[in-house]
Amino acid sequence: MKPFSRLLCISAALLALNASAAAETPAQQARQQWHQEILTGYEHLAEQAGAFADAAGSWCSSPSEQGRTTTEKAWREAFMAWQAVRFVNFGPIETDNRSWQFQFWPDPKNLIARKARYLLSSDEPATAGTIDDSGVAVQGFPMAEYLLFDQPFNQGERALPAGRSCDLLVLVAGHIRDTADQQLRDWQAFRAPYLANDQYHDTTIKAGMTALEVLEERRLAQPMGLRGNGKRSVYAADAWRSGTSLATLEATVRGLKQHFLPGLTLLLENGNQPELAPRIRSQFDEVLENFPDMDKPMAPLLAEDGHYSELQGLFVDVSQLTTLVNDQAAVALGVVRGFNSSDGD
Known part of the structure; x- marks a missing residue:
């Protein structure tokens, strides 16, 4: 094949590839x-x-x-x-x-x-x-x-x-x-x-939403005594034996930021409320700013009122993130949550 013909073929292939990418929703x-x-x-x-x-x-x-x-x-x-x-x-x-x-x-x-x-x-x-x-x-x-x-x-x-x-x-x-x-x-x-x-569009968004609900309601609020019987109990947290309950929260939030947020951001930026994307990204950062200071066993934080406020601050930040994603972003993207979607992990 002559060099000019080869260039034409390569150019045509690139144009077709770009057109295909542009056609994707x-x-x-x-x-x-x-x-x-x-x-x-x-x-x-x-x-x-x-x-x-x-x-x-x-x-x-x-x-x-x-x-x-x-x-x-x-x-x-x-x-x-x-x-x-x-x-x-x-x-x-x-x-x-x-x-x-x-x-x-x-x-x-x-x-x-x-x-x-x-x-x-x-x-x-x-x-x-x-x-x-x-x-x-x-x-x-x-x-x-x-x-x-x-x-x-x-x-x-x-x-x-x-x-x-x-x-x-x-x-x-x-x-x-x-x-x-x-x-x-x-x-x-x-x-x-x-x-x-196409069903995996909503399924993936709901997975992120459920993870945030479980993190807020069951992995934080329940051990803090804000749900259930109203008593603080480290045994309601996960990974209490190793003292890594709070470290697991950080890892989950970082995982959501890395593996879930980019796709969510793309959808929001191409939707009718693009301003939500930077707000959610900023709130992820706000939650993560609690660490590494919060990378410590939960038990002493629950036992001492003076340290309990650290957990309260983290809980408020997580709650705000959950509201942004599960209420505002979900509504903007037309995703409807099922009843009691946090009932399970």
Whole structure:
């Protein structure tokens, strides 16, 4: 092919590509952005889950104080990676209660501790099949958190790195790794139906809205005693054993800002209330300005009135963010919430 003809072909292809992109609606463009952003989140989760499984295996094969520190850090980093994509409540994550496999919460009956005691007292050796058959309370981050951080457990004779406890930790970490790898593969395969189906426009927006409602009402207001029986209780928060309840909130907000907000911004900027986009972005920043000062255990903040005001300030910022997204942006985009959409996580 002559150089001039080749240039004509390249130019025609670029024009066709640009025309195709221009023909896409803002909703289609937003879904493309959401899929890619969420994919990035799942890639990070799979990477961190693999690092946690490796750290647990190395420590249990050769116990040391440094090994424990490394394993606890790896658990935290993997758990925070999960928090960043926790808002996605549709698609492959619904397979086999996969979100519950990552994080069984809430746990008002302390099922995680009961399951751990049962498995550790059994005469049968624990295997990968044991974890698969024992239910979601055994399979995810909270079970690993119990083994690593529960104070009464770690003062007893079965405290890590005791052999059977280490076996269980390694198996649980391996299950988390395998689940994260499968979720990543399934989300990659989900691209075509996600982009082709218009229903995922509202579904994705509602996922972000639900995550904010759950964060405000159940992960903050309930432990603060602002809902339910009116009593402050750290046990109503998630990840209280490791003292990372507030760190998980930060990770969720950062995840929403990174993986959800760009697509929402695109829709708002192409809608009839473009001024909402910078206001919502600014409110995300306002919430995150509470950290890293709020990256501390929740229990002392709940116990002391002088520190309780820190939680109150965070709650007000989160409430304002929820109102902006769930009321104003949702109305602007024509998204109608279902009844009691925060009833679940």
